[in-house]
Amino acid sequence: MSIQVDHVTKRFGTFTVLNDVSLHAQAGELIALLGPSGCGKTTLLRILAGLERPDQGRILLHGIEVTDQRITDRRVGFVFQHYALFRHMTVTENVAFGLSVLPQAQRPSPDKIQKKVDELLSLVQMRAMADRYPNQLSGGQRQRVALARALAVEPKLLLLDEPFGALDAKVRKELRRWLRRLHDELHITSILVTHDQEEALEAADRIVVLNQGHIEQTGTPEEVYENPATPFVYQFLGDVNVFHGRISQDRPSHDEASGQPPPEADASGEHEVTFVRPHDLELSLSRTTPTQLEAAVRFVITAGSRVRIELISKDSPQIISVELTKERYRDLKLQQGDVVFVHPKQLQVFKMPGPSSV
Amino acid sequence: MSTEIAARVKNEEWKASLTSERALVRWALIIAALGYLTLFLFIPLAAVFTEALKNGLESYFASFQDPDALAAIRLTVLAASLAVPLNLTFGVAAAWAIAKFEFVGKQILITLIDIPLAVSPVISGLIYVLLFGAQGWVGPWLAEHDIKIIFALPGIVLATTFVTVPFIARELIPLMQSQGREEEEAALTLGASGWQAFTRVTLPNIKWSLLYGVILSNARAMGEFGAVSVVSGHIRGLTNTLPLHVEILYNEYNAVGAFAVASLLTLLAIVTLIAKTMIERKTASSRSAHDPAWSTQPGSPS
Amino acid sequence: MALVLKQPSVLPGFGLTLGFALFYFSLIVLIPLSGLFVKTTTLTWEQFWHTVSEPRALASYQLTFGASFLGALINGFFGSVVAWVLVRYRFPGRSIVDALVDLPFALPTAVAGITLTAIYSSNGWIGRYLEPLGLKVAFTPLGVLVALTFIGLPFVVRTVQPVLQDLDMEVEEAATTLGANRWQTFRAVIVPELWPALLTGMAMAFARSVGEYGSVIFIAGNMPLKSEITPLLIMTKLEQYDYAGATALGVVMLVVSFVLALMINLIQWWSSRRHTAR
Numbered sequence: 001m002s003i004q005v006d007h008v009t010k011r012f013g014t015f016t017v018l019n020d021v022s023l024h025a026q027a028g029e030l031i032a033l034l035g036p037s038g039c040g041k042t043t044l045l046r047i048l049a050g051l052e053r054p055d056q057g058r059i060l061l062h063g064i065e066v067t068d069q070r071i072t073d074r075r076v077g078f079v080f081q082h083y084a085l086f087r088h089m090t091v092t093e094n095v096a097f098g099l100s101v102l103p104q105a106q107r108p109s110p111d112k113i114q115k116k117v118d119e120l121l122s123l124v125q126m127r128a129m130a131d132r133y134p135n136q137l138s139g140g141q142r143q144r145v146a147l148a149r150a151l152a153v154e155p156k157l158l159l160l161d162e163p164f165g166a167l168d169a170k171v172r173k174e175l176r177r178w179l180r181r182l183h184d185e186l187h188i189t190s191i192l193v194t195h196d197q198e199e200a201l202e203a204a205d206r207i208v209v210l211n212q213g214h215i216e217q218t219g220t221p222e223e224v225y226e227n228p229a230t231p232f233v234y235q236f237l238g239d240v241n242v243f244h245g246r247i248s249q250d251r252p253s254h255d256e257a258s259g260q261p262p263p264e265a266d267a268s269g270e271h272e273v274t275f276v277r278p279h280d281l282e283l284s285l286s287r288t289t290p291t292q293l294e295a296a297v298r299f300v301i302t303a304g305s306r307v308r309i310e311l312i313s314k315d316s317p318q319i320i321s322v323e324l325t326k327e328r329y330r331d332l333k334l335q336q337g338d339v340v341f342v343h344p345k346q347l348q349v350f351k352m353p354g355p356s357s358v
Numbered sequence: 359m360s361t362e363i364a365a366r367v368k369n370e371e372w373k374a375s376l377t378s379e380r381a382l383v384r385w386a387l388i389i390a391a392l393g394y395l396t397l398f399l400f401i402p403l404a405a406v407f408t409e410a411l412k413n414g415l416e417s418y419f420a421s422f423q424d425p426d427a428l429a430a431i432r433l434t435v436l437a438a439s440l441a442v443p444l445n446l447t448f449g450v451a452a453a454w455a456i457a458k459f460e461f462v463g464k465q466i467l468i469t470l471i472d473i474p475l476a477v478s479p480v481i482s483g484l485i486y487v488l489l490f491g492a493q494g495w496v497g498p499w500l501a502e503h504d505i506k507i508i509f510a511l512p513g514i515v516l517a518t519t520f521v522t523v524p525f526i527a528r529e530l531i532p533l534m535q536s537q538g539r540e541e542e543e544a545a546l547t548l549g550a551s552g553w554q555a556f557t558r559v560t561l562p563n564i565k566w567s568l569l570y571g572v573i574l575s576n577a578r579a580m581g582e583f584g585a586v587s588v589v590s591g592h593i594r595g596l597t598n599t600l601p602l603h604v605e606i607l608y609n610e611y612n613a614v615g616a617f618a619v620a621s622l623l624t625l626l627a628i629v630t631l632i633a634k635t636m637i638e639r640k641t642a643s644s645r646s647a648h649d650p651a652w653s654t655q656p657g658s659p660s
Numbered sequence: 661m662a663l664v665l666k667q668p669s670v671l672p673g674f675g676l677t678l679g680f681a682l683f684y685f686s687l688i689v690l691i692p693l694s695g696l697f698v699k700t701t702t703l704t705w706e707q708f709w710h711t712v713s714e715p716r717a718l719a720s721y722q723l724t725f726g727a728s729f730l731g732a733l734i735n736g737f738f739g740s741v742v743a744w745v746l747v748r749y750r751f752p753g754r755s756i757v758d759a760l761v762d763l764p765f766a767l768p769t770a771v772a773g774i775t776l777t778a779i780y781s782s783n784g785w786i787g788r789y790l791e792p793l794g795l796k797v798a799f800t801p802l803g804v805l806v807a808l809t810f811i812g813l814p815f816v817v818r819t820v821q822p823v824l825q826d827l828d829m830e831v832e833e834a835a836t837t838l839g840a841n842r843w844q845t846f847r848a849v850i851v852p853e854l855w856p857a858l859l860t861g862m863a864m865a866f867a868r869s870v871g872e873y874g875s876v877i878f879i880a881g882n883m884p885l886k887s888e889i890t891p892l893l894i895m896t897k898l899e900q901y902d903y904a905g906a907t908a909l910g911v912v913m914l915v916v917s918f919v920l921a922l923m924i925n926l927i928q929w930w931s932s933r934r935h936t937a938r
Contacts, residue, residue: 051836077837080834084833087853101838101841102839149838378842388751390738391745395757399760399813403760405779448684451677452685459665459669459674460669469925471685476867476918477917479769479873479874479891480871484894485696493901516688520689542671580768581769581770582768583769583770584769587874601768604770620768627766634759634762
């Protein structure tokens with residue numbers, strides 16, 4: 001089932017949570033709504049589910065407007081961050097709930113319900129726990145039960161509200177891979193709300209980055225990571241060095257880091273900011289081009305697959321982080337206090353409104 | 359503007375259709391609840407003051423000039439001022455031991471503390487009569503030494519103390535248990551003495567519950583009827599507390615006098631309820647200020 | 661039992677505070693109460709049985725327990741409605757209503773007694789409208805029910821209210837997303853959560869009512885065999901210096917109270933365990 005969100009605006013009191021948001025999802029896609037807390041992603045999800053109603057705009061599911069349709073008629077599955085399992089029911093009873101509240105005429109026989117529950121519990125690998133109560137399960141197990149419960153009513157749309165947000169890092173990682181495999185098996189159009197960029201990058205077909213109630217960028221994980229459309233996206237996805245002004249390979253730099261005063265805002269009241277990922281910075285022990293920044297090594301973290309180096313710029317107190325491969329690090333033989341010259345391999349310059357402070 | 363209000367009204371209805379009831383059901387429930395409370399709470403509350411003021415303010419205040427009434431007020435205040443500090447000491451000591459230490463039989467002790475609440479007030483009085491009365495165990499010995507407990511002040515204080523033993527402890531124990539002992543331990547590591555840890559760390563943390571416990575046990579001490587009735591002997595001007603005075607006036611068909619005294623006790627009850635509400639608000643707001651989890655609710659922006 | 665620490669602690673004052681608490685509690689509560697049982701042993705079995713099974717006593721049990729039970733049922737229903745309305749709906753005066761629910765708790769029982777009598781007597785505010793309907797409340801067993809309902813009012817409200825407050829809205833939303841209508845959600849999701857609290861509240865109201873004295877004696881009429889509650893019967897025996905009789909009845913009441921307290925504890929234990937049982 002395709003989803004279309006059409007110019008949706010939502011306010012709580014005087015606070016605008018969603019400001020004219022439009023978005024389209026194809027049938028069978030897994031879309032991640034990514035953003036910091038307070039960006040409106042959960043509200044958007046709740047509007048899609050029918051748990052909230054937009055102040056303006058429309059929601060279309062499979063081309064049919066459902067803005068005013070009741071939640072029970074939408075056939076959406078919703079998975080809550082804190083599971084929202086019924087704690088006085090066993091795993092089986094929880095999963096069977098959606099079927100057992102169907103009107104008599106549509107309700108499957110108890111045998112059929114049991115069969116369906118067994119299937120779903122096998123799917124989420126929880127058959128062995130069928131008779132347990134939610135309190136007897138781990139967080140990851142509870143969330144799998146919640147997912148099975150949502151799938152039992154055969155939703156055409158699956159909405160997941162930070163489903164792994166309450167779990168520890170290792171379980172999160174396992175579950176999001178598992179979710180991805182499950183999605184490839186079932187092909188239910190799914191929307192995953194998360195504030196964890198890694199989760200979005202790894203699980204989703206497409207990512208929608210939200211910030212302060214509007215969409216910053218929509219694209220495949222690769223697009224969003226490699227070509228961030230806005231400074232916000234750049235900073236939200238992965239580590240980044242921010243230079244006020246412009247630094248480049250071919251032009252003299254006139255940025256804070258090189259000691260010169262930041263450029264005056266130009267006529268349009270904008271100034272330029274350069275973004276460089278730590279792994280896009282190259283270090284050398286001697287100056288090869290005049291534009292290179294001079295910096296000193298503050299400390300080195302060698303644990304992990306790559307070496308992280310923190311530099312302090314020679315002329316200003318700016319900290320620069322750099323990521324090198326182990327080989328390159330060994331070649332350079334860097335020590336704390338060594339002077340190096342920094343050179344960006346890839347960078348992106350944005351014009352920012354207002355005076356030069358981020 | 360009006361479209362915005364219309365949108366908001368529509369929104370309310372929308373939300374109501376999900377996790378609330380239809381307006382009709384909602385109003386039926388509110389009316390049922392308020393009707394029930396009107397019948398059993400609001401009308402009696404209004405009736406106390408109406409009956410007391412039936413013959414005007416003059417005869418209302420005249421009721422308090424009666425020397426017997428004044429003696430009853432004095433006795434009530436005296437009994438409460440003895441019983442409450444005793445139970446305060448007990449409540450704090452018991453709460454400290456129970457909340458800050460793990461010991462054998464702790465759960466049993468917590469259950470035992472509630473006993474006076476489970477016992478009929480008549481029995482609360484009866485046990486002291488059996489102990490100290492003329493036919494009681496120590497009765498003859500007391501009579502020999504001319505010590506009066508039953509039908510005298512000590513009996514009244516004892517019965518009052520018995521019925522109000524649990525109140526302060528019950529306010530403090532759950533609160534202090536939930537607070538744990540880390541803060542006191544931190545105070546000790548910083549060089550505080552045990553007493554300093556208690557007065558500088560524990561006491562500020564429990565002061566509001568402690569205050570409410572005191573107010574509540576005071577109200578119950580002053581208002582106790584059944585237990586005191588058994589041990590008092592109803593000697594006018596001597597062993598009559600306020601509630602007993604109410605009974606005497608009422609049985610003498612002095613309704614205005616009875617309700618005038620009753621209105622005094624009702625005001626005490628109302629003050630107690632106001633104190634409870636204010637203290638609850640106070641602790642709730644400090645709780646939400648410290649812990650943001652209390653202020654987030656489902657449905658608030660993510 | 662007692663002064664045995666399970667874990668050593670750096671905090672001081674354990675021996676002092678626990679010692680004082682036990683000493684005080686024994687002196688004020690435990691020793692006097694056990695005196696009641698010891699006194700009973702001075703009665704022969706026949707004496708005891710005769711006192712507690714005479715028709716007047718039996719009639720008083722019937723009234724006391726019957727009216728307490730009915731009062732608990734009434735409060736079970738209306739108390740839940742009040743708790744629901746207070747937690748879920750917003751209406752003018754809600755916080756005042758919320759505060760007033762505790763009135764029967766704070767109001768001296770004698771005051772409640774004379775006030776309810778005044779209201780429900782034949783020329784009282786409510787009584788005058790009930791009398792033409794053939795309903796006499798004051799000075800009848802019905803009056804006992806009214807007083808005991810008043811006394812038990814806060815218990816169910818105050819046990820159900822916090823449970824309702826803590827109910828996770830998400831759980832109800834989850835039920836809705838799974839297609840349950842409001843009534844199905846209420847029955848299958850909300851009621852099971854409320855049950856233990858409701859039961860506890862009703863048991864507490866019942867226990868309190870069984871021992872109640874002050875608010876009842878004014879409105880009951882106190883006719884032996886008809887509108888006499890057991891605590892009053894104990895009082896009457898005391899006034900006639902029938903200490904043995906009073907003691908025997910007192911023991912019966914006390915045992916009932918203990919059983920009820922045990923039941924309440926069991927309900928709470930069960931409700932804390934039930935979601936983790938295999």
